[in-house]
Amino acid sequence: MVDQPGVGANSDAAHDVLRRVFGYDSFRGLQADIVGQVVSGGDALVLMPTGGGKSLCYQIPSLVRPGVGVVISPLIALMQDQVDALNALGVRAGFLNSTQYPDERRTVEAQFVAGELDLLYLAPERLRIDSTLQLLDKGKVAVFAIDEAHCVSQWGHDFRPDYLALSVLHERWPDVPRIALTATATEATRKEIAERLDLTGAEHYVASFDRPNIQYRIEPKNKPDQQLLNFIRTEYPGEAGIVYCLTRNSVERTAEFLSRNGVEAVPYHAGLDARTRATNQARFLREDGLVVVATIAFGMGIDKPDVRFVAHLDLPKSVEGYYQETGRAGRDGLPSTAWMVYGLNDVVQQRKLIDNSEGDAAHRRQLQLHLDAMLALCETVQCRRTQLLAYFGQSGEPCGNCDTCLNPPESWDGTVAAQKVLSAVWRLKHERGQSFGSLHITDILIGKSNPKVLQHNHNELKVFGVGNDLRDTEWRGVIRQLLAQGLLAVHGEYGVLTLTEASREVLRSGRTVMLRREPERVKPAKAPRAKGSRLAAADLSPADADLFERLRAWRASVAKEQGVPAYVVFHDATLREIAARKPADLAQLGAISGIGENKRAKYGEGVLEVVTAGGGGAAENGPASAGRATAAQPAVAPAADHEPPPDWDFEPPPDDGY
Structure with a gap:
């Protein structure tokens, strides 16, 4: 050798x-x-x-x-x-x-x-x-x-x-x-x-931080529970997955929602008693197809190899955390998905958490840098994988296997839209001495005469109705991206919007603001596999796939008897190779990747019984299959600019008023 x-x-x-x-x-x-x-x-x-x-x-x-x-x-x-x-x-x-x-x-x-x-x-x-x-x-x-x-x-x-x-x-x-x-x-x-x-x-x-088998996808948040349910039902029915939420309440609510809608799910967070946490974690490790909904208290070092997806319903605090958490998907090297929904409230919430965090100013600045990098990953119009690798100091080519590669978003000149938002914030503060959050700013821009707007006479502001060229959801996206770029800030318990030093460059110096336009979501094709089947069997012949499922059933029985997770007996990748090669004796079984001497002695006869029970054998594969194969460790165009309405004459605030 x-x-x-x-x-x-x-x-x-x-x-x-x-x-x-x-x-x-x-x-x-x-x-x-x-x-x-x-x-x-x-x-x-x-x-x-x-x-x-x-x-x-x-x-x-x-x-x-x-x-x-x-x-x-x-x-x-x-x-x-x-x-x-x-x-x-x-x-x-x-x-x-x-x-x-x-x-x-x-x-x-x-x-x-x-x-x-x-x-x-x-x-x-x-x-x-x-x-x-x-x-x-x-x-x-x-x-x-x-x-x-x-x-x-x-x-x-x-x-x-x-x-x-x-x-x-x-x-x-x-x-x-x-x-x-x-x-x-x-x-x-x-x-x-x-x-x-x-x-x-x-x-x-x-080593390279690239996990090519993981597809990274980030979608605009809109009814996130339903988005999550649709994602699981469409792409990973009956598969194991982890869903991360920011708070304990959202963990409990999401786990209950999934269970009520036919997706078996359990919660995990530090507020649960130790016995419940241990039971739910043990179930996740030992059972097939279970989803765990958790805070970041769950998952470090999870060895379960067949986690098919990791979903985030809230924005992670850092790229490191996001990478660590998404890395729990696809440890067996098979295709998996890192899926996240992200919206304006995520940015507001994370900014507030930083403002209220313990520690000195240097610590808060560090937290802000972490968040800025995470926002940049969410808002990029480039390949997400190359952006992720660049954060860790590594280079890469566009992967063709993330949402921005598969369905590229457009960037558009959002300078005028940014000026409208910033002008509304400035006029509320300097003309009325008031500050409001994003929803109220949006209502003013699109000209919505609701009770709150009328109560404060905000329909009399010069900026009232100047934004009816965009929908309210689009304005929330503009505000989210202005926050991400540091052109707006959020302060206080109620998340009111305020200007930053960088806002002046947009309002007075004509700084160009490029924004991301979310592409129309293309609904993925429904998964062709039946609930509970495994991606590991996807490219096997029908007969081999049947043998693979029988091997999995045997493995589940052995694991239950021994009180250990199924992957402790054999990984899916090993069972898949057994199903494809159909070893006829212990010597041929020993040539399968992942089967050392102890496992061959302990489980070999049981595996061979399952293989021969189906009527198959090494001979069916021809002479070439009887030899020893090398065992390898499992791998792992811009849109038209939005123009201001003709009756809106943008007036930058006076120098002494900014």
């Missing part, structure tokens, strides 16, 4: 573990270099997208180097599933966290000291306890792996104070290699991780 770059003298050992334990013939991407660095005793800082194979980068060194790999992970609720998945591979793994009884902890501690574990998972807060540090002194540590390393960044979207204490690892055990891993970090965040974890001398490995 040819050595992979970077693995060096330990190449054979690393490759043996990769094939024998995990069932893969070759490393992919940067894995070989990273594994070689850590196995040889060096430190590494790894940025790799979700589904890119980060876990192998510390699991294999833990199995090759003498001692126990210690994994620092904030994912207490998922540690049991992570350990179960490793045990299914024949890896001796355990965890220590606050969910265990004292006897359970003592058993795991004894196994660690005796060298009877290959990997030990720890919550970061346990390293603040002297007894944990003393325990690690008693055993031999092969490697320290710091998962979700972005949690150390105080400017990041998922800061956890306990991560700040992890510099103790290098101070107390300077000879043990460390590997810090994250799927989400800008160059500035990566620098902060390196400094705070004392990894400035480590090798940095930055």
